[in-house]
Amino acid sequence: MIVSMRQSTLQTLGLGTVLEIFKKHQLPANSSNLVDQVFGANDNRGSLVISGANGIVGAGKAMQLGSRLEAFGVPIVGLDFPGTPDGIGNQFPGLVEAFGAENAQKIMANIIRLNYNGKNLPKELKELKPRFLLEAIPEILEIKKAHYKLFRESFPGVEIRSVTSGFPSSELGVGIAHPAFPHEINKVWEVVEPEPSNITKLLWSLGLIPVPVSDHWSFVLDVLFCGITLAGLRYHQATNMPYWKIDKYIRKFIGPNPFRAHDVIGAKGANFLTWSCLHHLGNNYGELFIPTLDLTERKETGQDWYPPDHFRPMVNWRLDDDESDDFLSWTLGPLFQMTSILLHEQRGNLSNINAIGELCAQFRSGIIATIRDIGADSTIKRVASYHKLHPVAASTAWYPEVFEKMNDPEWQQLYVNAEHDGKVGVITISRESYNHDVDSELNRAIDWLKKEGIHNVIVTGDFHLATQMVGADTSDFFPALENVDEGDRVASTWSLTARRLHNEFKVSVGYINGKRCMGGFLELLIHCHYLVTTDEVKLGMPEVTLPVVPGMEGCHWPFRKTIPENWPKLLKLLLVGNQVKAIDTTGWLCDYTGTQEEALEKVWKLANEEDHGLKLRKVVDTALEGIPTDVQLPASDNEGMETARKVIMETIKDSCSVSLSEALSKQSKHSANFMISKHCKTGTIGTVFNQVMNI
Amino acid sequence: MTKEKIMFPKARIPYGTWGSSYFPAWQTSALAEINIGQFAGEAMNKIMGMKKVPKTELEYLVIGSTIPWHWKFWNAPMVASCMGHRIPGFHLEQACATGLQAIIHAASEVEGGSSDVVGVLTFDRTSDSPVGVFPERRAYRRTEAIADVWDNFGFDPATGNSMLITAGLAARKYKIDREEVDDLTFHRYKQYFDTIDSGWLDNILIPLEVLNIQGRFLGLINEDTGVRRLSRASLRAQRELDTCITPGSQTHAADGMATLLVTGIEKAKELSTRPEIDIQFVGKTELRVGPSYMPEAPALAVKKLLDRTGLSMDDMLVVKNHNPFAVNDVIFAKVMNYDWHKMNNTGSSLVYGHPQGPTLTRTVIEALEEAVTLGGGYVLVFGCAAGDVGIASIFKVTEGGKKL
Numbered sequence A: 001m002i003v004s005m006r007q008s009t010l011q012t013l014g015l016g017t018v019l020e021i022f023k024k025h026q027l028p029a030n031s032s033n034l035v036d037q038v039f040g041a042n043d044n045r046g047s048l049v050i051s052g053a054n055g056i057v058g059a060g061k062a063m064q065l066g067s068r069l070e071a072f073g074v075p076i077v078g079l080d081f082p083g084t085p086d087g088i089g090n091q092f093p094g095l096v097e098a099f100g101a102e103n104a105q106k107i108m109a110n111i112i113r114l115n116y117n118g119k120n121l122p123k124e125l126k127e128l129k130p131r132f133l134l135e136a137i138p139e140i141l142e143i144k145k146a147h148y149k150l151f152r153e154s155f156p157g158v159e160i161r162s163v164t165s166g167f168p169s170s171e172l173g174v175g176i177a178h179p180a181f182p183h184e185i186n187k188v189w190e191v192v193e194p195e196p197s198n199i200t201k202l203l204w205s206l207g208l209i210p211v212p213v214s215d216h217w218s219f220v221l222d223v224l225f226c227g228i229t230l231a232g233l234r235y236h237q238a239t240n241m242p243y244w245k246i247d248k249y250i251r252k253f254i255g256p257n258p259f260r261a262h263d264v265i266g267a268k269g270a271n272f273l274t275w276s277c278l279h280h281l282g283n284n285y286g287e288l289f290i291p292t293l294d295l296t297e298r299k300e301t302g303q304d305w306y307p308p309d310h311f312r313p314m315v316n317w318r319l320d321d322d323e324s325d326d327f328l329s330w331t332l333g334p335l336f337q338m339t340s341i342l343l344h345e346q347r348g349n350l351s352n353i354n355a356i357g358e359l360c361a362q363f364r365s366g367i368i369a370t371i372r373d374i375g376a377d378s379t380i381k382r383v384a385s386y387h388k389l390h391p392v393a394a395s396t397a398w399y400p401e402v403f404e405k406m407n408d409p410e411w412q413q414l415y416v417n418a419e420h421d422g423k424v425g426v427i428t429i430s431r432e433s434y435n436h437d438v439d440s441e442l443n444r445a446i447d448w449l450k451k452e453g454i455h456n457v458i459v460t461g462d463f464h465l466a467t468q469m470v471g472a473d474t475s476d477f478f479p480a481l482e483n484v485d486e487g488d489r490v491a492s493t494w495s496l497t498a499r500r501l502h503n504e505f506k507v508s509v510g511y512i513n514g515k516r517c518m519g520g521f522l523e524l525l526i527h528c529h530y531l532v533t534t535d536e537v538k539l540g541m542p543e544v545t546l547p548v549v550p551g552m553e554g555c556h557w558p559f560r561k562t563i564p565e566n567w568p569k570l571l572k573l574l575l576v577g578n579q580v581k582a583i584d585t586t587g588w589l590c591d592y593t594g595t596q597e598e599a600l601e602k603v604w605k606l607a608n609e610e611d612h613g614l615k616l617r618k619v620v621d622t623a624l625e626g627i628p629t630d631v632q633l634p635a636s637d638n639e640g641m642e643t644a645r646k647v648i649m650e651t652i653k654d655s656c657s658v659s660l661s662e663a664l665s666k667q668s669k670h671s672a673n674f675m676i677s678k679h680c681k682t683g684t685i686g687t688v689f690n691q692v693m694n695i
Numbered sequence B: 001m002t003k004e005k006i007m008f009p010k011a012r013i014p015y016g017t018w019g020s021s022y023f024p025a026w027q028t029s030a031l032a033e034i035n036i037g038q039f040a041g042e043a044m045n046k047i048m049g050m051k052k053v054p055k056t057e058l059e060y061l062v063i064g065s066t067i068p069w070h071w072k073f074w075n076a077p078m079v080a081s082c083m084g085h086r087i088p089g090f091h092l093e094q095a096c097a098t099g100l101q102a103i104i105h106a107a108s109e110v111e112g113g114s115s116d117v118v119g120v121l122t123f124d125r126t127s128d129s130p131v132g133v134f135p136e137r138r139a140y141r142r143t144e145a146i147a148d149v150w151d152n153f154g155f156d157p158a159t160g161n162s163m164l165i166t167a168g169l170a171a172r173k174y175k176i177d178r179e180e181v182d183d184l185t186f187h188r189y190k191q192y193f194d195t196i197d198s199g200w201l202d203n204i205l206i207p208l209e210v211l212n213i214q215g216r217f218l219g220l221i222n223e224d225t226g227v228r229r230l231s232r233a234s235l236r237a238q239r240e241l242d243t244c245i246t247p248g249s250q251t252h253a254a255d256g257m258a259t260l261l262v263t264g265i266e267k268a269k270e271l272s273t274r275p276e277i278d279i280q281f282v283g284k285t286e287l288r289v290g291p292s293y294m295p296e297a298p299a300l301a302v303k304k305l306l307d308r309t310g311l312s313m314d315d316m317l318v319v320k321n322h323n324p325f326a327v328n329d330v331i332f333a334k335v336m337n338y339d340w341h342k343m344n345n346t347g348s349s350l351v352y353g354h355p356q357g358p359t360l361t362r363t364v365i366e367a368l369e370e371a372v373t374l375g376g377g378y379v380l381v382f383g384c385a386a387g388d389v390g391i392a393s394i395f396k397v398t399e400g401g402k403k404l
């Protein structure tokens, strides 16, 4: 029996546990089979029809799905009115950039564009055997319903999904696959259907991120995104602060810049969609969601929220402490109240809800993590302060009791889950960048496995929400730019967590699939006794390019695990910052690479201590001698990077030349000291800090 | 205090819904580098925000400025867009009378019933005066290029004389003594600095941070830059430019903006930070004197206004004028037999500078605030304007100060 801390998000897709993936050495769904099931077998392949294919969503999804389905011989039919501006053609340059000219042409050649008048489907469609209609036409209920009727009459049995931003499935009479901007690259789809369907599983198997949500007016993303937009609008109404400045403060305190986002998506369409969602939410839930007059006006005019370039803002606005607190009440207050509704209605798995904000709405920390961080009492107080400022919102539902469950694993393990079968444990991480939340949750997962008597562990991504591991979340370093102790604290606590993977398990295996694993995450995973990856994975330590000095023992741990002949390769990895193919790092970073199935099998064998044929690379715990210093590097004209190289080199020397027990603090001190240097402050992290926080 | 007639019985100035930028001397601040129309719109929005007036309350905007600015053609609607509220409105100008005239016209909009909340926004940038090129068939050069600020100040086409000359002529006509002018100037400086030092103006003069095109800090407009503390001796030592006129006893060009609201009676109560205060328009007049005697025009305008309203100088609680030349005040005192020490208590444009459009708006705001501080009464505001014009207006402030 498989036991877990909480439900894995994979289970919400009907795809089982992560542990089973390792156990069976295979993924729970296979694109090729699912394509057959959705589109018919190879000799009778039907097509995917995207209606509204020249629209923002239609064209984006034609690219995203077209590039993935072309190899399976599924034609993409793009349906739109004659005379609509060519949305699909505009995507071509992006396609070339992502896939190269030849592949881009292949993908485009597989897209068949048909015009129709909105009343009769084109004759040619029949030949193309539509099996799946992805409807991306305007957000008007009657038009959408008439469209389905037309398709169902002509093609009974066709599967239909609407990309609607706000109409529930019960109103539309079709399932929902609600995508997130930017549509050609954002992988998340909120899906509404009674049971996870083959279409949903197919999306997952194609590397996308379907996330089941319940059938309500407006889905999680739009409640959060339209909600924060509305909060900004209300603040504007109350104080006159211009939208551009409100955007900066929302970005500072929460993460998104909703007004800029509307302009980037295209204010005309986006204003309407936001208004439409809020309008329906307002009708269904009350004042909390009622759109403001300026939004109502702008859905008609399509006016941008930012002034045109020739009117770049001239008079600045600043908030003092009291005003900042009011600002937080105006913005977080309604978001918390809205979230209480989402939770009360059980809109979805908490990790999923939390991830939607991060992956689709630029939340620095998902809404559930934010609330957890603040605590139930402060959250409730914040909503009370909001109601003081905006009393009518108190007439809308508000469920403070949902926060009583904050100590449950669903709340506590938003990013890190653990499963075990009595012998092997699997720790899954669903966040692409490592931050304080991941760190605490990882510690709790380790504690839980140990309490459950598990000694062998696999550490991996979650095969769902995280499709890569990009390293540390640099916003966690902001306080460290000013405070050396803070930098030291972050580096040493995170390093101690990483060491637990090495010290507290009999066998630990790190597993990497997906695109890449970099920086802090790579440092974390090399602490496992074994590191296994799929062939296509890229590894890298890009810290030097930011520049920062790696803080989680990357400067000595891998040196202690490999023979001196490999040390120059590690030096290059650290001092150049390039990505390398995992397959080229066998023996000095990873222990094994292979196809997905091979790698999964190897991990399972290692974790079960079966015959796996790999030799454990032991960590030398005494001082290392002979670290080369004359490594040939391509010159960099970036002064910050040159300095970082020197400091990283010193860090390597200092932390390798002491015993393992002393090395941790050597490295974290170097890392912390560099963080307060001018190079870090003027580098990527400092620049982002200034843009986002120093406003 | 009941003998007067009220000029606009339905219009009010809601107490506190006002503010002004500081007036940095020309070419000394970030204001020299920006489009003043845009700046004024954005600044008004911010000031209204600080005074807890949602800009959406505004229905109409009267703007006033005297020096052409980029996109002036687009008028009040453009400035309103910069404020972030797309309302109609119009631009009005009457040289240095603009700042008062705009308030009066806003009141007439309310009185006439066409709008209930009218914004008054006056502004000017004397820095980097634009140069206008005018085809002039009759001019011997056929085309005239005019630097708007300086060429106009230096030449009244109706008389051929400069502003400065009008001051000298008037000083001679009224046999003004240089000693008294210097005494008065020194007193005006003291009044200004005493008020600034007391912090009393903090409620009126709003510091504004100006951003550059990249959105980074360009400058802080947080003082009337260029105003120096002058000693009596240094005033005495200054060279006369014309009779009784020295650099110290005349104003200087500046940049800035000022804003207030004019509303109906109920709205005033709703928007004001102190609804118990009532500010009414009692009367206004204008008059024009003989060629090149501008500094006597305000005094004569006041005389006319008092005759019309049946009020006397003794009825006035606060007296304040736009005094580009110190001789204006001396002539006024002489004509009205009034002690000039009693007027311009919180400062005057002679000292803090003269950005033209907003000058009399700031003067009115300071005067009304002073009346509130003193507990209410009549407020007389007046000034001179190009073309030997004088303008004067009386406001009535009641309830003010009772709760202080």
Ligand SMILES: NC(=O)c1ccc[n+]([C@@H]2O[C@H](COP(=O)([O-])OP(=O)(O)OC[C@H]3O[C@@H](n4cnc5c(N)ncnc54)[C@H](O)[C@@H]3O)[C@@H](O)[C@H]2O)c1
Pocket: A051, A052, A053, A054, A055, A056, A057, A058, A079, A080, A081, A084, A118, A135, A136, A137, A138, A139, A140, A143, A147, A163, A164, A165, A166, A178, A179, A180, A181, A265, A269, A270, A273
């Ligand atoms: N824009 C976004 O970021 C976004 C995000 C999520 C969901 N959505 C949803 O996607 C849908 C489309 O929005 P959009 O922003 O792409 O709009 P859009 O206006 O950019 O595109 C709509 C397209 O549909 C075409 N069209 C109109 N009626 C049609 C019909 N009867 N048959 C076929 N084509 C028709 C139009 O010509 C246009 O090309 C809406 O339901 C919206 O709620 C949009």
